[in-house]
Amino acid sequence: MDMFLSVDIGGTSIKLGMVDDEGYIRRRASFSTRTLNSQFTANQILYFIKNLDILGVGLAVPGPVSPEGELLMLPNVDSAMLEVISRIQNELEAFPVALVNDANAAALGELWRGAGEGAQDLIFITLGTGVGAGVVQAGKLVVGAHGAGGEVGHLTMEYGKDAPLCGCGKRGCLERYASATGLVSLYKQEAEELHEEIIALDNESDSKSVFEAAEKGSRAAQNAITRAMQYLGRALAQLSAAMDPEVYVIGGGMSAGFEDFIPYLEKAYTENALKAATNTPIKQAVLGNDAGMIGAAYFVKTALGK
């Protein structure tokens, strides 16, 4: 059985997995960035990847990758992580390494072994601190000519100087409304307007508490969810008019509240999509944090023609 090594690099952790050619993770290890500087962690990682019987390495990274497979930047990763990546690459230089953006890897994971199994055209949306996406067309990732394919979080939903500024420099981007952070921010606006007392929030992207507040009857939370999903539904309708995928798959931390928000999302999508595409299914991702590892293995597997 062919085996592949997946290395999934996140902002706060690095995950390693041995993935077989049917998409099952056979062995795994995970390290927090806080411990990356320790020799012990470095040795453990090198131990994991030593003497591997693998065909190739899929390396999922939290940044854009060029169409030629080069890492363009790693905006949210600290220097200890860069050092680890470089050591891993040295250790593995005998193997073919295929680099893939983490949201793209997760899209491939859900396509191969997740909610989109069997589909050829899929759009995976990850709702977390931002909104990321992976677009698959005819079984292949749409990377884009400048590595900007699948930058769905930067679809413009509101124009003009009153629209909220995004980290990308533009205004009114989808991720300012429909990410976990966007939802919390909409909730605060609504609570202020309705003179509702603001609930305790763990952090600026604590969407879970907003869903709970809505459940308990908070009008501000309910309005915030409706608005966030109206923007997301409109965005999916735009994507359908351009690419008309077979299925949407929603992942990321905020997808834990899928049951809470899907009725609003489906309503907004159906109201805005072309008739032919109104029934496109919108599914919850099923692989959770494993999607990136499984997808990175799939990426290197197909790159090697296996």
Next chain:
Amino acid sequence: MDMFLSVDIGGTSIKLGMVDDEGYIRRRASFSTRTLNSQFTANQILYFIKNLDILGVGLAVPGPVSPEGELLMLPNVDSAMLEVISRIQNELEAFPVALVNDANAAALGELWRGAGEGAQDLIFITLGTGVGAGVVQAGKLVVGAHGAGGEVGHLTMEYGKDAPLCGCGKRGCLERYASATGLVSLYKQEAEELHEEIIALDNESDSKSVFEAAEKGSRAAQNAITRAMQYLGRALAQLSAAMDPEVYVIGGGMSAGFEDFIPYLEKAYTENALKAATNTPIKQAVLGNDAGMIGAAYFVKTALGK
């Protein structure tokens, strides 16, 4: 040299072409729908396609085609045309026939032998009475799971009940602003608001006269062009955030005014696109009315693996 027959069916004409495997039209004929009922025309068409030494037939149609290659509907075609299509299909049943939507065929034509030559990822936009598009990813058409891929004319640019109603049943669609018809309609609105006398127009999609009026200093015409291109630029920026193509190619009747509108289009696109994609070239189509025939030949050629 391999040869292919292209049949390009339009609302008012049917064009036939023998296209060689380098994309050159070797022989051609064109018939107006007004004469389709005559036996003479029918005989001429059958004469053209008799005893052909071809590998296959590319049939470009003005309606959506399913992913399985079936014609879903022909909204703007009269019954005489349907009769002709059926006779052609009978006559050619010995050959493989590949059906392709006309905007998609034009996209492939411009990719193969036109303004997008050499590109792998291209979006072709046709500005005519409506706004059509053909999306090519990794050298292949994005047809969509329900045949709605490339329905770029129905990207929503304005929401709410004040946005103009579109033929598709939605409001605020791109083609209500950026088609030739949309431009004329914006011009009339602007002229009314500015109390400008409306110029003589040949018809409801006479964009040429609007460009001429702008040239002669009409403020209403200038405003209309700026607005139409602001919407189109925003739409292209949305497409770049989703797919990030290498190049946009603009065709259709209104592209005769390309020199007049491209500065406004580029400005609007650059203001709204993600930084990585701000320099994506926007080119004028070069094949004119031949794009569909050349692209239909390319479509059947690649379908046959040639």
